[in-house]
Amino acid sequence: MNSMKNNTGIPHAAKTVQGRTHVYGDNIDTDVIIPARYLNTSDPRELAAHCLEDLDPEFINKIQPGDILVAGENFGCGSSREHAPIAIKAAGIACVIAASFARIFYRNAINIGLPILECPDAARALHSGDMVALDFETGEIRLIATAAEGGTTLPSNCIWKAQPFPLFIRDIIEAGGLVEATRRRLAQKRRSGV
């Protein structure tokens, strides 16, 4: 975890990932990400099995580990259930790119170490099946093969830059999540006798 040094602060084992995109619309709420009928558990594997099933029953069968979820405005609106980012992460999604995130989801994703990138231009331009490469150090989102054109021809403007995280949030991410950041801080406090 200490080896993670990235400008955009994405808590990911790899600094770069490549994955196939699955694109959905605006206002994807946490009730469709993980319906409440499954909230009688917080086991990540159980939650992952039902990830996004009320939006796209085939979602969990379609995705490969390392795929990228792309959505429009206000992703993760509604309930505060942390089960939503947990379900997405446990399903094997490497990163969520959205035009914007609802604030509780944004906090939860950072706290549990689900990589997210806020980038309206990429969110609007990408289509399901596109292959993208993400650089978590620079926040760069690069289209490397389009679904529509059989992965051969690329438009010229196929690189986008995600919003950088503030330094404070980067520290949480670099610690590997809020629990680790808090644990370290409390230990430091004890050592300094404050």
Add this chain to the structure above:
Amino acid sequence: MHDRPMTMSQKILAQKAGLEQVEAGQLIEAELDLMLGNDITAAPAIVEFGRIGCGRVHDPGRIALVSDHFTPNKDIKAAEQAGIMRRFARDQRISHYWETGRGGIEHALLPEQGLITAGDCIIGADSHTCTYGALGAFATGVGSTDLACAMATGRTWFKVPSALKIELVGRLSGWVSGKDIVLHLIGKIGVDGARYRSLEFIGEGVGQLAMDERFTIANMGIEAGAKNAIFPVDERTREYLTLVGARTPQIFDADPDAAYDAVITLNLSQIPLTVAMPHLPSNTREAAQVCGMPIDQVVIGSCTNGHISDLRVAAAIMKEKKVAESVRCIVIPGTQRIYRQALREGLLDIFIEAGAVVSPPTCGPCLGGHMGVLGRGERAVSTTNRNFVGRMGHVESEVILAGPAVAAASAIAGAVATPEHIVSESPEREELFRP
């Protein structure tokens, strides 16, 4: 003294962060007066708390744990989750723990127990924590990991929000109430219209709003994406805080020249009975426009509209009437105290006589948990707060959000209806909305 004008929310955050002033966008760490978890969100928070390794919570007196979502336990797994929270409360000596039968729905319960006062800074692992802004507190929803770390340290981080100023003018009339105001507002600004921002209510229209209505309005701030929603403290707030025995209030008024991202004026005399059609709270219509749409179920309750005045409104319409044969009507008082008050006032008799079922306090059907889950193709009119796809049950079911007056009228009519279809005149607001 601060020289930068601040909003109500910013003033509370500045004080809790020990700063003279703060500005929108600033990252701060604030001391918390209260933190909250429920039977769904506490269990993962308790696991994360264990990983921090500090052993004891920072201050058991500032933690509230409420069994309300899947309780009375709906199945074995729910029982086990509730058990994790129960054991944690016992081990950590958390006295603000409410067992089934002794509490109610968290956001109706904590204010009535006197746990919230004006000027407090509160987080809750539940998105509707913003409800407490009705009492002039800064209150916002977070996830389980945030709750875990706050239990360990007594603090949390915030990005200081900018704000929308919602100016209320004019007089409410007829059956129109707080729910219609907030649905109307969400319809106007959209489900992300206040994203990351505070909703600050102000203006000469505020004074007429009962505390129950302010709770309803603040409660649904999250449905516009708001970080918090807040009302100024007035005579009604003070009376309420005294009545419930809350701690001494600390009153923060917005500076007259505080910066707002936008000012929206709502003339309450022009707001009609309002509903939100499937599948977004912003998909609002005048209730009169959708009258006659057939329904299968009506739910009257939840953290949004499970207050005593909501039950009085519903009872005034359902008195000596029968729930339509094709409709199941479920009435859920928000807390045990509200349940007993409704019993004393004869409201429960009215509901049972009409053919409704009265449920113990629970979030139950609002989130499709239990006590009224919808099947394929079914449609409900509900006084709850969300109508997302599958929210109350089957992915092909529908929820129409409404206030208690439209919900009760619809239960009797068997289709979306306004009270004018059922009763000839509306009682005085003072009678329905008295404390």
